[in-house]
Amino acid sequence: MNSILNIIDLFKVFLVEIGELSYFASRFFKEVFKIPFEFKEFLRQCFNMGNRSLLLVAVTGFIIGLVFTLQSRPTLQEFGAVSWMPSMVSISIIREIGPIITALICAGRIGSGIGAELGSMRVTEQIDAMEVSGTNPFKYLVVTRILATTLMIPILVFFGDAIAIFGSALVENIKGNVSYLLYFNQVFNSLEFSDLIPTTIKTFFFGFAIGLVGCFKGYNCKKGTAGVGLAANSAVVFTSMLLFIIDFIAVFVTNIFYDL
Amino acid sequence: MSSDISNPVIEINALRKSYGENLVLNGFNMKLFEGENLVIMGKSGCGKSVMIKCLIGLEEPDGGSIMVMGKNINNLKREDLDELRTEIGFLFQGSALYDSMSVRENLEFPLRRHTKKFGYLKDTTPLVMEALENVGLANAINLMPNELSGGMKRRIALARTLILQPKIILYDEPTTGLDPITSKEIILLMMSIQKKYNTSSIIITHDVDCARVISNRMILLVDGINYKEGTFEELSVSSDPKVRAFFK
Numbered sequence: 001m002n003s004i005l006n007i008i009d010l011f012k013v014f015l016v017e018i019g020e021l022s023y024f025a026s027r028f029f030k031e032v033f034k035i036p037f038e039f040k041e042f043l044r045q046c047f048n049m050g051n052r053s054l055l056l057v058a059v060t061g062f063i064i065g066l067v068f069t070l071q072s073r074p075t076l077q078e079f080g081a082v083s084w085m086p087s088m089v090s091i092s093i094i095r096e097i098g099p100i101i102t103a104l105i106c107a108g109r110i111g112s113g114i115g116a117e118l119g120s121m122r123v124t125e126q127i128d129a130m131e132v133s134g135t136n137p138f139k140y141l142v143v144t145r146i147l148a149t150t151l152m153i154p155i156l157v158f159f160g161d162a163i164a165i166f167g168s169a170l171v172e173n174i175k176g177n178v179s180y181l182l183y184f185n186q187v188f189n190s191l192e193f194s195d196l197i198p199t200t201i202k203t204f205f206f207g208f209a210i211g212l213v214g215c216f217k218g219y220n221c222k223k224g225t226a227g228v229g230l231a232a233n234s235a236v237v238f239t240s241m242l243l244f245i246i247d248f249i250a251v252f253v254t255n256i257f258y259d260l
Numbered sequence: 261m262s263s264d265i266s267n268p269v270i271e272i273n274a275l276r277k278s279y280g281e282n283l284v285l286n287g288f289n290m291k292l293f294e295g296e297n298l299v300i301m302g303k304s305g306c307g308k309s310v311m312i313k314c315l316i317g318l319e320e321p322d323g324g325s326i327m328v329m330g331k332n333i334n335n336l337k338r339e340d341l342d343e344l345r346t347e348i349g350f351l352f353q354g355s356a357l358y359d360s361m362s363v364r365e366n367l368e369f370p371l372r373r374h375t376k377k378f379g380y381l382k383d384t385t386p387l388v389m390e391a392l393e394n395v396g397l398a399n400a401i402n403l404m405p406n407e408l409s410g411g412m413k414r415r416i417a418l419a420r421t422l423i424l425q426p427k428i429i430l431y432d433e434p435t436t437g438l439d440p441i442t443s444k445e446i447i448l449l450m451m452s453i454q455k456k457y458n459t460s461s462i463i464i465t466h467d468v469d470c471a472r473v474i475s476n477r478m479i480l481l482v483d484g485i486n487y488k489e490g491t492f493e494e495l496s497v498s499s500d501p502k503v504r505a506f507f508k
């Protein structure tokens with residue numbers, strides 16, 4: 001009986017959290033169109049999130065492309081289908097692996113960073129200080145960060161995809177003696193706009209989710225310094241879950257369009 | 261330090277605030293007059309900071325009314341509240357400097373966002389320098405908050421409060437965590453600011469020396485109500501054991 005009550009309580013907490021997150025998101029949409037627009041802070045956040053994540057995304061993308069090709073090669077060789085490698089790698093990376101892996105990495109790096117930064121500002125009363133000086137901390141801290149993640153994640157995903165495909169081409173060049181020109185020619189021949197457009201739209205949602213949850217957790221941080229760690233940690237966990245849900249919905253919707 | 265008792269700038273009536281079962285403020289009443297330094301003393305957790313946060317709109321009271329310069333802050337729209345907040349400075353206990361910004365940016369931050377009061381400022385340097393000179397730290401303009409000592413942080417926070425040229429300043433334990441010499445410096449600074457700009461101040465403190473030097477009037481906050489009110493001299497000779505406990 002107790003465990004059932006616990007589950008009900010957990011479910012209630014989850015629903016409250018979803019409600020509060022929705023309210024937070026609605027406040028973002030209200031504030032985003034209000035002047036003044038904090039353009040300088042927005043650019044600073046874009047630089048912090050984009051430029052400083054480049055190396056991590058590049059290394060991860062390169063290794064994914066490399067490992068993916070190395071692992072698939074023997075199986076494709078068995079069926080005499082190695083020539084399909086560029087198409088298979090590019091479609092799977094562009095449609096699914098690239099966006100989700102890059103988004104998960106960014107949830108860890110950017111989402112937790114936002115959660116910790118805003119959380120620490122909350123517990124040291126910096127957000128209250130902005131509020132009492134008659135400025136709008138939500139606009140300055142939250143709106144700029146959510147906009148920056150929404151814009152930068154798609155760019156990072158494109159960059160990560162390109163590096164991953166290059167990693168794959170490197171393996172094919174070394175192991176299969178395939179020239180880079182031929183490899184990339186096959187990659188571009190196999191890709192269509194119908195592969196790129198849904199995945200690009202999806203990455204904007206990924207970026208929005210990363211910024212939204214990171215800001216939500218940090219901005220509403222409680223319980224002192226311990227709460228800062230909790231905010232950073234729960235931002236990553238919650239965002240990761242949300243990314244998979246968004247991914248599932250995106251694939252589902254895309255498939256409906258493909259079937260039409 | 262003279263105060264105009266015909267003109268209250270803040271008036272709190274029957275303020276109530278609780279957190280769940282914990283009743284913090286239970287009908288607190290207070291008036292702050294123009295040019296007055298009002299000290300509020302009370303035990304830790306008695307609701308002093310909650311009261312001051314209700315006053316500035318950081319906490320929503322459960323009941324009662326708060327009039328600031330003739331406006332009921334509970335009925336104000338966000339924009340109007342923000343405008344009113346430019347007339348009220350707030351010095352936080354932990355200084356609350358924005359740690360990703362330099363001292364200059366800390367001071368410029370509110371200045372650049374209040375275009376109604378200050379217009380679109382091209383060069384904020386004169387105002388920033390004036391505020392820093394008021395607290396004796398003009399040479400710290402390019403430092404980051406992590407390069408400042410506790411006392412310097414408190415002074416910069418005070419400069420950031422002053423830059424909006426407020427009519428009322430709320431001090432939340434301004435000398436807590438500082439050594440006696442720095443505490444004295446901060447108290448003298450608060451007095452010189454009051455004299456120079458004729459501000460009205462509410463000072464929340466546990467520091468009896470601070471209260472003795474700076475107060476025109478004092479309120480002792482006990483069990484969520486204003487238990488006793490009077491000048492420092494009146495309260496310090498009170499025979500009431502609850503009052504005497506503060507002056508031991």
